[in-house]
Amino acid sequence: MRPLQKEDVKRLLRPLMRTRTVLEPAPRPSAAREFVATRFGGLPTAEEDERWPLCDGCADDLRFVAQVDYARDGLHDRLPIAFFTFFYCWNCHPWGRDRDRGGWLVRSYTQLRRPKVLVHGTGPDFHERHAVPHLAKSLPDWVGLRLHCPELWALGRGDYGFQNWVDRAALKLTQEHALRPHMRNAGVALGGYPWWANGGDETPLCTECARPMELLLQIRPTELTDARWGDVGTLYLFMCRTHTQHTGLRMQCT
Ligand SMILES: [Zn+2]
Ligand SMILES: [Zn+2]
Known part of the structure; x- marks a missing residue:
């Protein structure tokens, strides 16, 4: 068998390409959009009867x-919903419980008919912050290839040189601004592939x-949110593209 060439790696990676929306801190949006505007902290919007x-x-x-x-801020290949809210206890x-x-709680909506802001007796739990969306490309982390490209995963198990090579090839294809090739999916983002922190x-x-x-x-710890999961916990919310009532939560800490 001939050794794997760079072109072979790119051929295996290309079909896996997804888009993602990276959220970065922004000033407060205009008053007209405040009901449904993307926000971390503050108070949530819900249907009138919720x-x-x-x-x-x-x-x-x-x-x-x-x-x-x-619907507005998801610039990537979105799941079939228009708005969602996320609550945590x-x-x-x-933390890491094996149940969904x-x-x-994730509340998702295909449309908001009579939206209102839910008030809470003790006020907001976290300081309100706003985000601006940027479109980016995404390929799986090295560990994500186990699920998304078992062929490549099998070739590089235990071979850190090979894994690094794949990470760099993926970064070339996505053209992301990443601190390091293996951190290319980091950040606060909608869609794409997760950055498995640890x-x-x-x-x-x-x-x-x-x-x-x-x-x-x-959700990575950034100035976008005051919510924290451990010192450096990254939280991941998932949803089935077909059955959007099914969601999943994962967490990894570094
Ligand atoms: Zn509880
Ligand atoms: Zn499903």
């Missing part, structure tokens, strides 16, 4: 982390169709 969500673990109020005007801390419910690929499978879910939102 109430503040309770934790299904401890029955306390969940805390509001973020909402995304997905720091009492229960569903309990201690957190460990293997943990992409959840949909419990209805058994297919891998897609990344909905990745």
